[in-house]
Amino acid sequence: MKISLKEWVIFLLIALAAFALWLKFGYEQFSFVNLSVDKSTAALKAEDYLVLRGVDTRSYKKVVVFNSDDWTDRYLQKTIGFKKESEFIRRNDYELFYWQVRFFKEFQKEEYLVDISPRNGRVISFRHLIEDIASRPNLEKEISRRQAEDFLRNSLGIKLEEYDFHEEKETRFEKRTDYSFSWEKKGVYIPWKKDQGGAKLLVGATVSGDEIRKFYGPSLDVPEKFQRFIENQLTLGQYIYSFHFLVFIFLLVFSIFIVVKKRNAVISRICKKWFLSLAVFIALVNIIYIFDNLPSKIIDYPTSVSFVSYMGIYFANVMISIILASAALIFPGLAGEGLAGEVFPDMRYSGFSHYLKSTFCSRQVAKSILFGYIVFFIMLGLQAGLFSLGQRYLGVWKEWINLAQFSSAHIPFLSAFAIGISASLNEEVMFRIFGISWAKKYLKNTVLAVVFSAFIWGFGHTAYPVFPVWFRGIEVSVIGLLYGFIFLRYGLIPLIVAHYLFDVFWGIAAHILSPGSAYLFGGSVFVLAIPLLFAGAAYLINRQERERPLASYLDDIQKYNLEILVTYILAKRSQGVSRDAVLRELTAHNWDKDLADQALRKVFDAI
Numbered sequence: 001m002k003i004s005l006k007e008w009v010i011f012l013l014i015a016l017a018a019f020a021l022w023l024k025f026g027y028e029q030f031s032f033v034n035l036s037v038d039k040s041t042a043a044l045k046a047e048d049y050l051v052l053r054g055v056d057t058r059s060y061k062k063v064v065v066f067n068s069d070d071w072t073d074r075y076l077q078k079t080i081g082f083k084k085e086s087e088f089i090r091r092n093d094y095e096l097f098y099w100q101v102r103f104f105k106e107f108q109k110e111e112y113l114v115d116i117s118p119r120n121g122r123v124i125s126f127r128h129l130i131e132d133i134a135s136r137p138n139l140e141k142e143i144s145r146r147q148a149e150d151f152l153r154n155s156l157g158i159k160l161e162e163y164d165f166h167e168e169k170e171t172r173f174e175k176r177t178d179y180s181f182s183w184e185k186k187g188v189y190i191p192w193k194k195d196q197g198g199a200k201l202l203v204g205a206t207v208s209g210d211e212i213r214k215f216y217g218p219s220l221d222v223p224e225k226f227q228r229f230i231e232n233q234l235t236l237g238q239y240i241y242s243f244h245f246l247v248f249i250f251l252l253v254f255s256i257f258i259v260v261k262k263r264n265a266v267i268s269r270i271c272k273k274w275f276l277s278l279a280v281f282i283a284l285v286n287i288i289y290i291f292d293n294l295p296s297k298i299i300d301y302p303t304s305v306s307f308v309s310y311m312g313i314y315f316a317n318v319m320i321s322i323i324l325a326s327a328a329l330i331f332p333g334l335a336g337e338g339l340a341g342e343v344f345p346d347m348r349y350s351g352f353s354h355y356l357k358s359t360f361c362s363r364q365v366a367k368s369i370l371f372g373y374i375v376f377f378i379m380l381g382l383q384a385g386l387f388s389l390g391q392r393y394l395g396v397w398k399e400w401i402n403l404a405q406f407s408s409a410h411i412p413f414l415s416a417f418a419i420g421i422s423a424s425l426n427e428e429v430m431f432r433i434f435g436i437s438w439a440k441k442y443l444k445n446t447v448l449a450v451v452f453s454a455f456i457w458g459f460g461h462t463a464y465p466v467f468p469v470w471f472r473g474i475e476v477s478v479i480g481l482l483y484g485f486i487f488l489r490y491g492l493i494p495l496i497v498a499h500y501l502f503d504v505f506w507g508i509a510a511h512i513l514s515p516g517s518a519y520l521f522g523g524s525v526f527v528l529a530i531p532l533l534f535a536g537a538a539y540l541i542n543r544q545e546r547e548r549p550l551a552s553y554l555d556d557i558q559k560y561n562l563e564i565l566v567t568y569i570l571a572k573r574s575q576g577v578s579r580d581a582v583l584r585e586l587t588a589h590n591w592d593k594d595l596a597d598q599a600l601r602k603v604f605d606a607i
Helices: 005-025 039-052 070-079 082-091 141-154 224-261 266-292 294-298 307-343 353-357 363-393 401-407 412-443 446-461 469-490 493-513 518-541 556-574 579-588 593-604
Strands: 061-068 097-104 111-116 123-129 163-172 177-191 198-208 211-221
Touching: 005 363, 039 061, 039 097, 039 111, 039 123, 061 294, 070 082, 070 177, 070 211, 070 224, 141 163, 141 177, 141 198, 141 211, 163 198, 177 211, 224 307, 224 412, 224 446, 224 469, 266 294, 266 307, 266 353, 266 412, 266 593, 294 307, 307 412, 307 593, 363 469, 363 493, 363 518, 401 412, 401 493, 412 446, 412 469, 412 493, 412 518, 446 469, 469 493, 493 518, 556 579, 556 593, 579 593
Parallel strands: none
Antiparallel strands: 061 097, 097 111, 111 123, 123 211, 163 177, 177 198, 198 211
């Protein structure tokens, strides 16, 4: 897999062009992301706000997560496009992202939710949940409305003269009456489809006695027809994904069958410890990820149940998922290594076995890792170009799930690392080492094998919030075709590196490209540089990639079988049977390919 100077130059030029494409179409996505206020600062500001309201926060449990206003983002991207969405957000001082701080007690309904702007730290929304039977003084509706108006003007700085009164709602409880009021900003109306409503920009507050129990700043009221449309799209995405999942299970079961059938194969003996070790490593990484992202689970904790029971059920479920993910690495890995050697006999770098028989610490490996960085930049540009075409001609839009997911973690870049390393290893083993090799064996065509693997992998991403959902499958499938070419031409390592970098980057890009914490910036850069650090170490160590003799991996039974094969092949040679004919006969009778190759070399190469 030596990369020529000409290939380096060509791919480097493509990567530079791709990066320029990403700067033009991809970088702008982060233009309105501002994380100047970090999680700890947001928590302190939320506590200070509650203390001013007379709340003893010390008696409450607290959790902080990062959120995005997905419905607004979906609607604006779909109706007016990304660029006009950016203008809308700036013009209306809209908070598309926010820190949500929850203060709660086990078995008690009463809790506080405070939303903090990540740009400037101001409180943008507040909710005080209380029991339905909680008592409050009963005030007249007009008094409550004036109370709400004064609060919105004086505390949130909202100029109500720019708004028309929108709606009032009266809710009667056993011991109180709550009044909810909202105002609609003048001149802001974004239609959905003809005769299907439109979005309005609202502010509002709920008054319960003498307390402002809920308030919110500018918030887009999305029409119901659009919400139903999105729900239909999400269901379609899950439906398409279910077909991918069935194929995935089929491939996993088939890989288990192959491993069991060829459990005594030499390649299995060489790779078994490696894949077991990888599975344990991935399991540990996923466990770290689970603990790092506990805030995202705790924020949804229903206080009507035991906190220990709620978390216990969660941990039981995730441990089952982690065990299944480990199995989905071990069996396709072992089966794929054997299949790759069988259907791509001239590809030394199609899996891990070559490196296990030689070394991971060579300058060739270092170059492969560097090449992975080039592939990563090509992927960035390719995706940006595809999304640009999709947004322009197909009405495509996407969400900020990774930004919201990882920023909620205790250490965002650690979660990005966990997802990146887990996804890159699991998916490249299943869909490249095993998937392409399996498809090549049974479809008898390399191009069809690459296309099959790319589309099965691609449409496994349709459950992601990219709309229309089928576009995500097409986009990832196109990237899968690039992956297939890289795999066949340059081996596995550049793919794993590029895949890892791609997943990590989209998890922490906002912490690198927007204002924020120096700690998160440094940590994010570090996890992107991990493969580069390994490449530097491999380059300095520079061991020779000379594979150790196959005989050193054989157990006593395999050594005995080797002697039998040599005797049998000698007899066949004396009968005038060719080397290729003998190999076909041995393969047809399910003899281990590596053992057969070793015996053939002993007989025919000794002539």
